[in-house]
Amino acid sequence: MNTSSSPQQPADFAEIAHLIVAARQRAVQAVNTTLIELYWQIGERISHKITTSEWGDGVVAQLARYLAQTQPGLRGFTARNLFRMRQFYEAYHDDKLVSPLVRQLPWTHHLIILSQSKVPEEREFYLRMAVREKWSKRQLERQFKTALFERSVLNPVKVTPLASQIHPEAETIFKDSYLVEFLGLPHTHTEADLHRGLLLKLKDFLIELGRDFCFVGSEYPLQVGGRDFALDLLFFHRGLNCLVAIELKVGRFEPEYLGKLNFYLEALDRNVKKPHERPAIGVLLCANKDDEVVEYALSRATSPALIAEYQTRLPDKTLLQAKLREFYLQNTCDPDDEED
Numbered sequence: 001m002n003t004s005s006s007p008q009q010p011a012d013f014a015e016i017a018h019l020i021v022a023a024r025q026r027a028v029q030a031v032n033t034t035l036i037e038l039y040w041q042i043g044e045r046i047s048h049k050i051t052t053s054e055w056g057d058g059v060v061a062q063l064a065r066y067l068a069q070t071q072p073g074l075r076g077f078t079a080r081n082l083f084r085m086r087q088f089y090e091a092y093h094d095d096k097l098v099s100p101l102v103r104q105l106p107w108t109h110h111l112i113i114l115s116q117s118k119v120p121e122e123r124e125f126y127l128r129m130a131v132r133e134k135w136s137k138r139q140l141e142r143q144f145k146t147a148l149f150e151r152s153v154l155n156p157v158k159v160t161p162l163a164s165q166i167h168p169e170a171e172t173i174f175k176d177s178y179l180v181e182f183l184g185l186p187h188t189h190t191e192a193d194l195h196r197g198l199l200l201k202l203k204d205f206l207i208e209l210g211r212d213f214c215f216v217g218s219e220y221p222l223q224v225g226g227r228d229f230a231l232d233l234l235f236f237h238r239g240l241n242c243l244v245a246i247e248l249k250v251g252r253f254e255p256e257y258l259g260k261l262n263f264y265l266e267a268l269d270r271n272v273k274k275p276h277e278r279p280a281i282g283v284l285l286c287a288n289k290d291d292e293v294v295e296y297a298l299s300r301a302t303s304p305a306l307i308a309e310y311q312t313r314l315p316d317k318t319l320l321q322a323k324l325r326e327f328y329l330q331n332t333c334d335p336d337d338e339e340d
Helices: 009-051 057-070 080-094 099-104 105-115 120-133 136-146 148-154 159-165 190-201 201-210 258-271 291-298 317-330
Strands: 176-180 211-223 229-238 241-254 282-289 305-311
Touching: 009 080, 009 099, 009 211, 057 080, 057 211, 080 099, 105 136, 120 136, 120 148, 120 282, 176 201, 190 201, 190 229, 190 241, 190 258, 201 258, 201 282, 211 258, 211 291, 229 291, 241 258, 258 282, 258 305, 291 305
Parallel strands: 176 305, 241 282, 282 305
Antiparallel strands: 211 229, 229 241
């Protein structure tokens, strides 16, 4: 028997290992889809029985006891969980655009979204984001803690007119503020502290940025006219198919910062961008900013860019929820105020 190994074997082995991993992933997804479909069907039947007054709420407890007696070893079908299945179905069955998405998330994700969402808009927001970003359970729970929905509604991202023209998807990809509480930075910190912390916690920062961001380099070298420059952080976004330059500022946003960022974007487009890629987009990540100053600065800016804040502490979610309620009240049309 010839037991000698050929140079090709490691590659062959890796290919087979990849097939096994891919098959396992498909199997897990198939099991999840089947379970979600089962919970949907159970929720549908319970909802119909109760809505048509065929059942009272007490019948669900009887059903739970019946399943426990007739299906030994069956877990997860308590009265409480059966009511959750009913809630799950009733939350989404009327929305033909959203309901197909529910089968793409695990049941634990649905329980988090259903229990922590206050309004249907919030529920749909986290459902869509969890599917798009492929958040783990832990990451989804963190997004609720960071009040991502409230922040997105109250403070939508602001980009330059050119960014909207070249990258119309940018407003759904970037944020007005980024939470970096995982850095553990003190209130007083330097730009070097922020830069170093982001590199040390790069995985967490990439999750905060979004799924399609890929890290390219730190203090990325750019040479223009015989002079050397260094861009704080450079990323690539697969969906936008472009480089993303991030400049860090530990103070308040100042309009002159945009000039330097525009210069970097021009250098990237001329000297770094591949022929098949779209123009680079820039992000000024500042400790704080005045929205009116930002609006003025962006309105005449000549490059695709945006200004965002970074926050080192979790926001006061109760306060944001109160502001969101006020926002909805102000933007709800009162029929009595309409002119005839």
